[in-house]
Amino acid sequence: MNQHSQQPIIVWFRRDLRISDNAALYHATLRARPIIPLFIFDTDIINSLSSDGAAFNFQAECLQDLNEGLQRIGGRLFCRKGKALQVHAKLIQEASPSAIFYNRDYEPHARDRDRAVEQLYRSHGIEVQSFKDHVVHEPEEVLTLQNRPYSIFTPYMKAWKSLPVQSPFPTPAKITVAPVESCGILNAHDLHKQVTIPRPLCRGGETQAKKVWEQFIRTSLASYSSNRNIPSIKGTSRLSPYIRFGCIAVRTLYRDLLALKSIPIEAFLNELIWREFYQSVMYHFPDVLTASYKRAFDTLPWNTDTEFLHRWRSGHTGVPLVDAGMRELNQTGWLHNRVRMVVASFLTKQLFIHWKQGEEYFESKLLDIETASNNGGWQWAASTGVDPKPLRIFNPELQAQKFDPEGVYIKTYVPELQNVPLQHLFAPHRMSLDEQHRCGCIIGKTYPRPIVDHRLASEKFKKAYMQLLR
DNA sequence: TGACGTTTTGT
């Protein structure tokens, strides 16, 4: 081999912390050159992200598992800390790479960063290759007949399903690495991030992700469409933190789903498509990240008082299902999707607080936070986004009756209501004083009175919203 | 992945 063929290829891992079905890693191994598997603790991202330390610990677990995976195929992971561009500039000097491979990210700030990095490498005459990996179909691939992006889900979903499917990429059997200095895997403590989430939903890593996915298929997928709405049972896949960090490829999920016979996959598949729909919305309409898609709604008389916001965040609104949800979020870094919709509807349409406030709080707490899905979900909940629907205002009391009929979920997270009889559990403030004393739940004392009246607040929001529609 | 009031249906 001549000198040139020994020049390594950098595989830059970002949101694809796995060795199986990884487009960039797989394509790099086809070149039969040494590889530098690289992860950067990007100080620009770390400083701007409000994520709880638990998310950084989760990331560290993912990186640990990735390192072990790479070791099994003869390699290892190299980590650096710093501004991405500077880290790359230094690495170019140290390692004289022949190419850099990475998987594409569709967030505006990530695209800016990647453009700058690409320019840097090209200015040194180094090959740059990026790959589709974070989604099954990219924002540029799912377009109308006029080559326009979709802003309505159903036609998007139909177009998405009509596209040809890429098979998963095989896991490399063996790689050779070109060793460089590494700072080791940094967790929340190392990065000076405070951990406030006491019981994170799950541990990170490709190994865990595979187990969770296989168990979901085995035990829960068949009943997904009905059980996914019940927050007290594990009816959903709970894969979202793994998908966010790329511990498992959505390509693999899609292939596994299509291979299933006699299990209905539509409901679950649609959730994957919703995720890609919002990736597409963010990519084509990046302004949604700073303002409502329907701009007029930003002029509604939003409540800027912080007392309600604090009570919502901490789960002390006096509305049992809302409080249970916010406490699940605060304690585990995850929240059941049905309850996400309920707490989001409550913040925006009962407390009349702008969805940006809720989006920001979710970003700070959720292990599974993806900018596109979070933004899309919040704008959906606030009825300010794409995919127009009639104004929907959730009634937390009815939602609880329907989806937590035994009150199991509420009692798990709101121990103050432990002994409240079921017929009062969803509206404990309607108990008589006698009943309150009998079950040891004193409204205004051991559990708050609801901070808003659902009916009044709904009518106020509906009126303001409808006025803008004209 | 609405709520709610009204109409129709099934027993």
Place this chain on the structure above:
DNA sequence: CAAAACGTC
């Protein structure tokens, strides 16, 4: 007459 279906916001 309860439950399902429908229509409207």
